[in-house]
C-alpha cells in the first residue's frame with residue numbers, strides 16, 4: 056500500500072477510546088457554569104443594576120451608560136474569578152461561522168504596572184476594523200469602521216479563558232453586516248404581528264416568542280485519515296472516491312450501537328455543551344456510516360442560534376481531543392446520505408401557549424388553525440425566498456440527492472390537520488355561523504373539541520413538515536447559520552399575520568363577529584395557499600412535475616435561486632417588517648454570489664491538483680508496470696500465445712489510457728472555463744458562469760478517477776478509500 060495511506064489507516068484503526076471523566080457533581084451543578092446568566096448577574100451586580108438589566112432584557116429595552124458600567128464591572132469580576140484574562144465581542148459575519156477579536160483586561164495603572172479594567176463602553180460597543188469581512192460593497196475599504204454592539208438578550212459566556220460577548224455587527228452607516236441584526240429584527244417583527252393576532256384569543260398576551268430546536272447532523276473521520284485527504288482538508292468533502300462495497304445498504308447504522316471512541320467524544324461534547332448552557336439532550340447514530348446527530352432542547356430562537364454557532368466551534372475542538380475531525384459539510388461523501396440541520400420552529404405566547412399546538416377548547420383550536428393557515432400562506436407566498444434562505448454551494452449537493460428533500464419548498468401537514476382544513480374549506484357560510492353559535496365552535500370536525508395530533512404521522516421526504524406542535528424546516532444545511540432560514544421564515548410569517556389582522560379587523564368593523572371573521576379569513580388562506588400543501592413523496596419525479604404545474608419555485612441553480620431575495624415581493628416583505636432595506640438585500644446577495652464562486656473555485660482547483668498530481672502519476676506508474684509485464688510476456692512466449700496471455704492486461708492498459716486522457720482533457724477544459732469565468736466582473740454573472748460551466752466537470756472528472764481507483768493496484772493508491780474513511784473502529 057502507498058506508505059502514507061498504509062500508515063494512516065493503521066494509525067486510525069488501532070486507536071482506542073479516550074476516556075472522559077464524568078464530573079462528580081450532578082448536571083444541575085455544572086450546567087451553565089461558564090455563562091453569565093441571571094444567577095451570576097444577581098450575585099455580581101448591585102441589586103439596582105440587576106433589576107434594571109433584567110427589566111431591559113425582558114422588555115427589549117436599551118440600557119444606559121451607567122448601567123453598562125455597572126454590568127461590565129460585575130462581568131469582569133466574574134470572568135477574572137473564572138480564570139478568563141481576555142474578552143471579545145463575538146459576532147456572526149456573513150461567512151458561516153463566528154468572529155472574535157480578543158483584548159486582554161489589562162490597562163496601565165500609571166505606576167508602571169497594570170490594572171484589570173473593563174469599562175461599560177467596551178462592553179456595549181466596539182469599532183472593529185470591518186473591511187476584511189464580506190460586505191457586498193456597502194463598505195469601501197477606506198471606511199473601515201464597523202460597530203459591534205452587545206445583544207443583551209443573549210448572555211455572555213466564557214470559552215477558552217475568554218469572556219465572549221454576543222454582539223450585532225453593523226456598518227458605519229447602519230446596515231447590518233451580520234446574521235444577528237436581521238434575526239433580531241425578524242423576531243421583533245413576528246413578536247409584534249403574532250401578539251396582535253394572539254390577542255383575539257387572549258387579551259393578556261404581551262409577547263410572542265419564536266422558538267428553535269435544531270438537530271445538528273455531522274460526520275466524524277479519524278484525523279489521520281482526514282489529513283491524508285487534501286480534498287477533505289481544503290473543501291470539507293471528498294471530491295473523489297469509489298463507493299465502498301458496504302455502505303448504508305444494510306441500514307445497520309441508524310440508531311445503532313455507538314462505537315466506543317465516538318461515545319466518549321459525545322460524552323465529552325455534551326459536558327462542554329452543558330457547562331456553556333447549551334441544553335444538549337439527544338444523541339444518536341444517523342443513517343450513513345460515521346454520521347451522527349446532536350439535538351438540544353429547543354430555546355428562544357436567537358439564543359438557540361447562538362448556541363448552534365457555539366456548538367459548531369465546540370464540536371470541532373472536542374473532536375480533535377478524540378483524534379477525530381468533524382465534517383459539517385452537507386455532502387461529504389457521494390452515494391450515502393448527506394447532513395442537514397433540521398430547524399424545529401414554533402411560536403409561543405408569554406402566557407405559555409404554543410400557537411401551533413391544538414388546545415382543549417374550541418377557541419384554542421381556532422387559534423391553532425388560524426396560525427397554521429397563516430404559516431401556510433407565508434410559506435406559499437415566499438417559497439422561493441425560503442429556498443434561497445437555505446441554499447448554498449454546499450447544500451446544493453444535498454438537496455435533491457435522493458435522501459434529501461428536493462430543491463422545492465412544499466409543506467406537509469399530516470392526515471389530521473389536512474382533514475380539518477378540508478372540513479373548514481367546504482363548510483358553507485351558514486354552517487360557519489352555526490359553528491360560531493352559543494354552543495361553541497367545535498370546528499365541526501369530529502365533535503370533540505380536544506384535538507390530539509398524532510405525532511407518528513411523519514413524512515421524512517418533506518422539506519417543511521408539521522410535527523404535532525411545531526414545524527420542522529428540514530432543508531437547512533448542516534453547515535449553515537440557522538439565522539438565514541429563521542430570518543426569512545419569521546419575517547414572512549410576520550408579514551402574513553399583519554395582513555391577516557388587517558383583513559379580520561376590516562370585517563369586524565363591518566359588523567361581523569370575531570369568530571366569523573376569523574373563520575372566513577382562515578378559509579381564504581386555506582384555499583389560496585393550497586398549492587404549497589403536499590403530503591406525498593417529495594423524492595419522486597412525479598412531484599417535481601406536479602410542483603412545476605402548481606407554480607412553486609423549482610429553480611435548481613444556486614446562483615439563480617438567490618435572485619428570490621431581490622424579487623419585488625421579498626423586497627416589500629423585508630421592508631414592511633423592517634428586517635432588511637433594499638441596500639442591505641443587494642449587498643447581501645453580492646456576498647452570497649461571491650461566496651458561491653469562491654467555494655466552487657477552491658473545489659475546482661483542489662480537484663484539478665489531485666487529478667494531475669495524485670491520480671494521474673500513480674495510474675501512469677501502474678500502467679507502466681503493466682506495460683512492462685506485457686512486454687516481457689510477449690518476448691518470452693510465441694507470438695499467438697503471448698498475445699493471448701497478455702490480452703487482459705492490454706485491455707486494462709487501454710482502458711486506463713482512455714480514462715487518463717479524458718481526465719487530463721477535462722481538467723484542462725475546466726481550467727479554461729474558470730479562467731473565462733474569472734474575467735467576469737459582475738458577481739451574479741460570475742457565479743452563474745461557475746455554476747453552468749465549471750461545476751459540471753466535477754462529477755465527470757470524478758467518474759473517471761473512481762474508475763481508475765478500481766483498476767490501479769490497491770497498494771499504490773495514495774488517498775484513503777471510502778471503505779477506510781467510513782468505518783470507525
Ligand code: ADP
Pocket residue numbers: 266267268269270337350351352353399400401409524525
Ligand atoms: P425528532 O423525532 O424529529 O428527532 P425530537 O423529539 O428529537 O424530534 O425533537 C427535535 C427537536 O425539536 C428538539 O430540539 C426539540 O427540543 C425540538 N422541539 C420540540 N418541541 C418544539 C417546539 N414546540 N418548538 C421548537 N422546537 C421544538
Ligand code: MG
Pocket residue numbers: 270397527
Ligand atoms: Mg426531527
